[in-house]
Amino acid sequence: MKRVLLLLIVIVFASCAGTRVVYDYDETTNFTNYARYTYYPEMESGLSQLDEKRLLRVLDSTLLAKGFIMAEEPDFYVNVSSSSYRTPPQNNVGVGVGGTGRNVGGGISIGLPIGNSGMQRSIQFDFVDVAKDQLFWQAIAEQSFRDNASPSVREQQLKAVVDKVFKKFPPYTK
Template sequence: MKKLFILLFLIVLTSCSSIYVNYDYDKTTNFKSYKTYNYFSDVNTGMSELDSKRLFKALDSALLSRGYMVSETPDFLIDIKSIEFQQARGSTVGVGVGGVGNNVGGGLSIGLPIGQTKLGREIIFDFVDESNDALFWQAVSESNFKLNASPEKREALFIAIVEKVLKGFPPEIK
């Protein structure tokens, strides 16, 4: 029970961090026809083996809760790629002019970045139709990444990423 509480706390804590997701899909796809999935046999996530296992576990759990089953003869295949990058620092330059009465003044301010640069990770989820080998849905997530994060924090981050990514699957087609 204590471990469950800690995991839920970490999920809430991690969900406060910024995870951005962009979706794209083929609007002619009949998403109701997909019931089973599997991963590409040569999937190379670009992450450590332990992080890959954490991501696959989170994705399997989330897809199962949505009614999708892993199969040896799947309706669609999933490919996952990731890239680590340094996030841009927030330095700024500002110029201002103003005055009161007959006095006119100007000013210049420069914002200097303080602290270390942050690492980010982009994860791309490609869902490919098995019958015609065509990409039909894609999500690109971007989030903060800490090299020295504990295994629990990493697991919680992957759960939060997967939940946010799968909010757009299947898409609401209008």
């Protein structure tokens, strides 16, 4: 029984791919100059209305915890965009048959995909200086997700993305 439980736990953790985050920022930026933000006026997040609402709620609380406040006259805009795509199955099995007769041999093999394709979501966070109208910080997070997940699971996934993205924000600059 313990082995079955251990195997099940290993399978669950192996099937859950972590969130990958890539950062980029202008090294000349003094992040202490930024304290107030608002969302980009023409922001099109690419998320459903409910997911966008969940993401912005989590993002607001995270930025507030880091000392940033939402204001009508901001220092920077926050722009969020996302896209979803289906990935092909990662595992496959090769099956081959062959034969030989006299001095001639031949064979054929094919790869059979195992498992379902998965959904991946990429969420991009852009911080744009209002006065200069220039991008000064960007993060792109990619994670697998289920589009039929419950609302609480969706919120947990979005919180995990925001937590991972803003774990290293603001970046340490020399």
